[in-house]
Amino acid sequence: MSALTVEPATCGSHNIRYERGQREVFCGLTSIVWLHRKIQDAFFLVVGSRTCAHLLQSAAGVMIFAEPRFATAVIDDRDLAGLADADDELDRVVTQLLARRPEIRLLFLVGSCPSEVIKLDLSRAAQRLSRRLSPGVRVLNYSGSGIETTFTEGEDNCLAAIVPTLPDADRDVRPNLLVVGALADVVEDQMRRLFAGMGIDKVDFLPPRRAHALPAIGPRTLFLLAQPFLAATAKALEQRGARRIPAPFPLGAEGTTQWLQAAAHAFDIGSARFAAATSAGLRRAEQAVAAIRPKLEGKRVFFFPDSQLEIPLARFLSRELGMGLREIGTPYLHRALLAEDLALLPPGSQLVEGQDVEAQLDRCRAAKPDVVVCGLGLANPLEAEGFTTKWSIELIFTPIQGYEQAGDLAELFARPLVRKTRLAA
Numbered sequence: 001m002s003a004l005t006v007e008p009a010t011c012g013s014h015n016i017r018y019e020r021g022q023r024e025v026f027c028g029l030t031s032i033v034w035l036h037r038k039i040q041d042a043f044f045l046v047v048g049s050r051t052c053a054h055l056l057q058s059a060a061g062v063m064i065f066a067e068p069r070f071a072t073a074v075i076d077d078r079d080l081a082g083l084a085d086a087d088d089e090l091d092r093v094v095t096q097l098l099a100r101r102p103e104i105r106l107l108f109l110v111g112s113c114p115s116e117v118i119k120l121d122l123s124r125a126a127q128r129l130s131r132r133l134s135p136g137v138r139v140l141n142y143s144g145s146g147i148e149t150t151f152t153e154g155e156d157n158c159l160a161a162i163v164p165t166l167p168d169a170d171r172d173v174r175p176n177l178l179v180v181g182a183l184a185d186v187v188e189d190q191m192r193r194l195f196a197g198m199g200i201d202k203v204d205f206l207p208p209r210r211a212h213a214l215p216a217i218g219p220r221t222l223f224l225l226a227q228p229f230l231a232a233t234a235k236a237l238e239q240r241g242a243r244r245i246p247a248p249f250p251l252g253a254e255g256t257t258q259w260l261q262a263a264a265h266a267f268d269i270g271s272a273r274f275a276a277a278t279s280a281g282l283r284r285a286e287q288a289v290a291a292i293r294p295k296l297e298g299k300r301v302f303f304f305p306d307s308q309l310e311i312p313l314a315r316f317l318s319r320e321l322g323m324g325l326r327e328i329g330t331p332y333l334h335r336a337l338l339a340e341d342l343a344l345l346p347p348g349s350q351l352v353e354g355q356d357v358e359a360q361l362d363r364c365r366a367a368k369p370d371v372v373v374c375g376l377g378l379a380n381p382l383e384a385e386g387f388t389t390k391w392s393i394e395l396i397f398t399p400i401q402g403y404e405q406a407g408d409l410a411e412l413f414a415r416p417l418v419r420k421t422r423l424a425a
């Protein structure tokens with residue numbers, strides 16, 4: 001693909017550059033690895049090729065003794081005349097799967113990018129199968145295709161597919177809070193306790209741990225995004241009448257406090273009650289981060305676009321750990337969802353939306369950062385050139401949100417630098 005670089009513009013007080021070119025990001029199928037652990041009675045059936053099956057197996061690690069809750073229905077090369085057979089084949093695979101795994105309550109048909117899959121109408125297939133299998137099993141579809149999605153957009157598409165199936169909330173009941181974005185169960189439990197301490201007890205999470213426990217939503221629902229890559233999900237929730245609570249993302253002591261504070265404000269919680277519920281957690285987070293700060297202060301970080309967590313992470317590293325920001329690349333810049341984080345970045349930060357990987361590698365080499373945050377495909381070549389790298393996918397698989405994880409998040413960036421120093425000694 002030929003590269004296109006659009007002239008720099010500004011975003012608030014920051015410089016922003018748009019790039020379109022070759023990109024190095026996993027496709028949306030990767031998100032199945034964390035989503036299948038989260039929704040415990042769901043199954044993800046990728047309709048794809050052998051490449052998709054290999055990607056999933058290597059991303060998830062091969063689970064030899066456990067029965068994983070994902071699989072790939074390999075659709076071989078076929079012409080348009082064979083599409084009716086492909087539908088029959090899909091129905092047969094689903095029937096076999098459900099006979100073997102009767103605990104499945106929610107089945108996702110996940111689209112991929114091979115041309116023979118693109119020809120299939122998976123939304124019609126999902127509707128057809130849902131009619132046949134309801135009420136026991138609901139079938140939904142979304143795309144994880146590498147042509148359309150980067151790896152965290154897989155979660156966005158999955159959650160956006162769930163939103164139309166959420167039941168309507170009763171209009172007369174008290175407002176409820178919906179926290180949106182897959183979080184580790186331990187983080188979810190911590191958040192629930194903090195909200196309860198503040199006096200917000202009607203709290204639901206999307207995705208739910210069980211497919212039958214779908215949260216009800218409506219015009220009295222206020223939602224907080226826990227992940228910054230959920231633009232389609234946020235839009236779908238707003239179309240159902242729910243309202244987003246603008247907030248920075250809950251990374252670090254400051255981000256978590258402001259995220260919780262935004263909810264407190266929306267639910268009219270007084271400052272004394274908020275402080276009583278959060279001060280102990282805030283203190284622990286600040287102490288944990290302060291212990292790591294000497295290892296990172298003054299070091300420079302460069303972000304390649306990958307997880308879409310880059311902007312909240314840059315905010316955390318710069319404000320709480322004193323790191324210098326070189327380039328902050330992100331696949332997409334959702335300005336409205338990230339407005340609060342953008343406002344907290346140092347003025348004049350260099351943001352890049354999209355990717356032209358060769359040009360970006362050149363800029364990275366010239367900037368000589370101490371830590372490079374990038375995808376797996378770039379990490380090894382950069383390490384071979386002498387750079388210290390942090391895999392951005394690790395930041396998705398590791399619990400990093402909330403007070404109790406703030407120190408762990410800082411440690412994730414300190415560890416590769418410390419290892420490098422030890423190797424050099």
Ligand code: SF4
Binds near residue numbers: 027055112114
């Ligand atoms: S969806 Fe596309 S990019 Fe992803 S593994 Fe399958 S073929 Fe590759």
